[in-house]
Amino acid sequence: MNIHIFISVFVFLITTFIILWRPKDINEAWPATFGAAIILITGVVSQGDIYDILHKIGGASITIISTIVMAVILESFGFFHWTAAKLAVLAKRSGHRLYWYIQLLCFLMTLLFNNDGSILITTPILILLLKNLRLKPHQKVPYLLTGALIATASSTPIGVSNIVNLIALKIVNMTLFEYTAMMFVPAMLGLGFMSWIMYVLVRKKLPVQLPHSAQDIEQQFFTKNHHPLKGGISDEARRQRTAFMMKILLFILGIRCSLFVASYFSIPIELVAVLGSVILLVWRWIKLRTNPADILKKTPWHILIFAFSMYVIIYGLHNSGLTDLLLKICEPIVAQGLFHATFLMGALVTLLSNFFNNHPALLIGTITLTEMHLDPVTLKTMYLASIIGSDIGSLLLPIGTLASLIWMHILRQNKIKIKWKDYLSVSLFAVPLTLVITLLLLYVWIQFIYVL
Numbered sequence: 001m002n003i004h005i006f007i008s009v010f011v012f013l014i015t016t017f018i019i020l021w022r023p024k025d026i027n028e029a030w031p032a033t034f035g036a037a038i039i040l041i042t043g044v045v046s047q048g049d050i051y052d053i054l055h056k057i058g059g060a061s062i063t064i065i066s067t068i069v070m071a072v073i074l075e076s077f078g079f080f081h082w083t084a085a086k087l088a089v090l091a092k093r094s095g096h097r098l099y100w101y102i103q104l105l106c107f108l109m110t111l112l113f114n115n116d117g118s119i120l121i122t123t124p125i126l127i128l129l130l131k132n133l134r135l136k137p138h139q140k141v142p143y144l145l146t147g148a149l150i151a152t153a154s155s156t157p158i159g160v161s162n163i164v165n166l167i168a169l170k171i172v173n174m175t176l177f178e179y180t181a182m183m184f185v186p187a188m189l190g191l192g193f194m195s196w197i198m199y200v201l202v203r204k205k206l207p208v209q210l211p212h213s214a215q216d217i218e219q220q221f222f223t224k225n226h227h228p229l230k231g232g233i234s235d236e237a238r239r240q241r242t243a244f245m246m247k248i249l250l251f252i253l254g255i256r257c258s259l260f261v262a263s264y265f266s267i268p269i270e271l272v273a274v275l276g277s278v279i280l281l282v283w284r285w286i287k288l289r290t291n292p293a294d295i296l297k298k299t300p301w302h303i304l305i306f307a308f309s310m311y312v313i314i315y316g317l318h319n320s321g322l323t324d325l326l327l328k329i330c331e332p333i334v335a336q337g338l339f340h341a342t343f344l345m346g347a348l349v350t351l352l353s354n355f356f357n358n359h360p361a362l363l364i365g366t367i368t369l370t371e372m373h374l375d376p377v378t379l380k381t382m383y384l385a386s387i388i389g390s391d392i393g394s395l396l397l398p399i400g401t402l403a404s405l406i407w408m409h410i411l412r413q414n415k416i417k418i419k420w421k422d423y424l425s426v427s428l429f430a431v432p433l434t435l436v437i438t439l440l441l442l443y444v445w446i447q448f449i450y451v452l
Contacts (some may be wrong), residue, residue: 002320004042004043004044004316004319004320005320005321007038007039007042007044007316008039008044008313008316008317008319008320009317009320011035011038011039011313011316012035012313012314012316012317012356014031014035015031015032015034015035015313016355016356018031019031019032019399025412027302028306028399028405029302029305029306029309032305032306032309032310032313033305033306033309035309035313036308036309036310036312036313039312039313039315039316040312044316044319044320045312045315045316045319049315049319050312053308053311053312053315056171056363057307057308057311059166059268059269059270060166060270061304061307062270062273062274063160063166063259063269063270063273064114064116064117064166065299065304066270066273066274066276066277067113067114067116067117067273067277068113068114068116068117068120068299069277069280069281069295069299070113070117070252070255070276070277070280071113071117071118071120071121072120072294072295072298072299073277073280073281073284073295074121074248075121075124075298076284076288076290076294077244077245077248077284077287077288078241079121079245079248080121080124080125080128081128082241082242082245083105083125084125084126084128084129084132087101087102087105087125087129088129088132088133091210093209093210093211093212094208094209094210095206095207095208095209095210096203096206096208098143098206098210099142099143099146099199099202099203099206100195100199102122102126102143102146102147103146103147103150103195105122105125105147106118106122106147106148106150106151106154107150107151107154107191109121109122109151110151110152110154110155110161111154111157111158111161111256112249112252112253112256113161113252114155114160114161114162115151115152115154115155115161115162115391115401115403116402116403116406118151118152118154118403119148119151119152119403119406119407119410120406120410122147122148122151123144123147123148123407123410123411124410126143126144126147127144127410127414127416130143130144133210133211134211135207135210135211137416137417138205139205139206139207140416141205141418141422142202142205142206143206144411144416144418145202145418145422145423145426146195146198146199146202146426148403148404148407149194149198149395149426149427149430149431150191150194150195150198151403152391152395152401152403152404152407153191153194153391153392153395153434154191155391155403156183156187156190156191156387156388156391156392156438157180157183157184157187157188157191158176158179158180158183158184159174159176159179159180159183160176160256160259160260160269162390162391165179165387165390165391166269171366171367171370172366172369172370172379172380172383174380174383175263175264176259176260176263176264176269177260177263177264178380179384180260181449182380182381182384182442182445182446182449183384183387183442185441185445186438186441186442186444186445187388187438187442189437189438189441190388190392190434190437190438190441191434193433193434193437193438194392194430194434197429197430197433197434198426198430201425201426201429201430202426248280251276251279251280252276252280255272255273255275255276258272258276259272259273281295306357306402306405307357307359307360307402310356310357310359310360311359311360311363313356313360314356314360314361314363314364315360315363317364318364318367322364323364323367323368323371326348326364326365326368327368327371327372330344330345330348330368330372331372334372334374334378334382338377338378338381338443338446338447339443341378341381341382341385342381342382342385342439342442342443342446343385343436343439343443344382344385345365345369345382345383345385345386345389346385346386346388346389346393346435346438346439347389347393347435348365348386348389349361349362349365349385349386349389349390349393349394350389350390350392350393350394350396350435351393352364352365353389353390353393353394353400353401354393354394354396354397354399354400357394357399357400357401357402357405358390358391358394358400358401358402359402361390361394362386362387362390365386365389365390366383366386369382369383369386377446377450381442381443381446384442385439385442388435388438388439388442389435392431392434392435392438393431393432393435395427395431396427396428396431396432397423397424397427398420398423398427
């Protein structure tokens with residue numbers, strides 16, 4: 001056996017084992033970084049390969065970091081407390097109604113930001129809300145778990161909602177408009193199914209009636225920031241806060257739409273994302289006089305380090321022949337037609353994502369696609385199928401996506417424990433079913449739009 005093959009496989013297996021085991025609650029970035037260092041030192045991945053990786057992921061990483069910065073800024077404006085208060089009112093003390101509003105919130109935040117930014121926003125909001133509702137620990141789990149799953153899966157409909165989607169989009173030379181036209185309808189229907197099947201799985205665990213909130217959630221924000229208001233917040237003040245929050249959300253929506261415009265005119269979308277985050281930082285500084293340096297502390301940089309390290313490890317496997325092996329497996333199945341090709345790619349990337357994490361899994365899957373010499377329709381359909389595997393299928397295990405890792409990190413910070421048993425009780429049913437339904441819808445939709 002070639003020594004590089006042995007090193008690549010050994011490093012991958014040991015890194016994956018430590019990430020799954022997590023001795024002494026070690027951060028997943030440490031074993032990944034150590035594994036990547038071995039791959040680099042032994043020469044399995046060259047300096048040229050590193051430049052290639054940075055070229056592939058650089059722009060997408062900047063875009064995602066910019067949107068995460070926007071998410072952090074929202075907390076400074078009191079958006080988390082404002083949203084939690086709105087959810088408490090809209091739920092009207094119904095635990096089941098609260099489930100659906102949480103699903104809607106997590107979906108919208110992912111479309112406005114991205115799956116990582118959405119997790120950074122929605123998880124603290126839900127923790128704040130559920131704490132104020134004085135729910136028992138086991139009653140919080142269904143809301144936190146299903147909210148995280150739908151927030152991550154909701155990156156599927158549009159290409160800018162996930163760093164993985166953006167990176168692969170560049171490799172297959174596909175525009176955001178093409179992506180949305182081919183993916184939006186099947187992905188939205190798939191997400192609707194996912195929300196419904198998760199509700200079926202957890203509905204008996206949801207409280208029928210919610211207790212009254214312990215105290216005014218919006219009032220807490222002012223108390224926390226040393227601005228206690230005697231007599232509480234007036235109705236006029238609440239209306240002004242709501243108007244202010246809507247302005248921010250509309251601004252972010254405008255930035256989101258600008259990404260599509262930039263893509264159409266071949267303008268690097270990371271420039272638009274950076275501009276949007278800088279404007280928000282300046283806006284916050286003018287209004288709150290908050291030093292922008294706090295962003296450096298609040299951004300989860302270790303997640304990006306983990307992603308890059310896993311890319312290096314997977315690139316090592318690619319250099320050692322993994323892509324050639326996948327080609328031998330895939331080509332006979334792809335030759336049977338688009339239906340087989342669609343399900344093959346969705347299943348393959350699902351499997352790779354839950355072992356490698358979806359970032360490097362989609363990279364290796366996309367590289368494999370580009371070496372098959374496929375016709376444009378088959379290439380793009382298989383790419384979209386791989387996105388479904390990367391964004392939805394990867395949720396089978398809680399280590400399959402960066403968003404899931406961020407979610408677990410936030411839960412640990414707030415001393416909330418969700419066991420693997422709790423996670424798998426939902427994911428083992430909801431994820432495979434949603435994956436199959438969405439892949440089938442994608443195939444049918446592609447047939448429909450290309451026949452027309």
